[in-house]
Amino acid sequence: MAEQRRLRRASALIFICALTAACDSADAPKSSGVAAPEIFNCNDFPAGVYRFNAAPWPAATPHPETVEDAHSALEKHLSFDQKRMLVCWTEISRRDVHLGLALWIRNEWNLYSMPPLGSVLYRKGVRTADDAANVIAWTYIRNLRDEPTSVDEEVARNAR
DSSP, rough: HHHHHHHHHHHHHHHHHHHOOOGGGGSOOOOOOOOOOOTTTTTTTSSSOOOOOOOOTTTTTTTOSSHHHHHHHHHHSSOOOOOOOOOOOTTBBBBIIIIIIIHHHHHHHGGGOOOHHHHHHHTTTOHHHHHHHHHHHHHHHHHHOOOOOOOHHHHHHHHH
């Protein structure tokens, strides 16, 4: 009985989180936090809920075709404050990133339509457009944080 109640509460929480995309990240697995690179001053970084908001991808700009191209595109497109948030907020969870940056990547770069970028990741073992977007987002975040990672490692981490 208690187990059923716990499962119902967990299901309700997941449903509410998916609707609002503003859940407290304390209830989800954390990324590995490391000291932020020198360019980002995290001393006065405000605590709070991670909310990702970026401008739409410019219509005349081609979509990236490799993960490296995607990282370069994100580097150019995201504001300093957006990058600072990804680096400084070490409590960011995989769910937070999925409902923020990864969702933006999936939708803006149309990963559902199997573009070259999606094809590269699918050949590496990614199963869905959401997974492809998560791999791109987390490899980018880890690069911003100077945490060594590879696409293959992130594909394996995302498959869990």
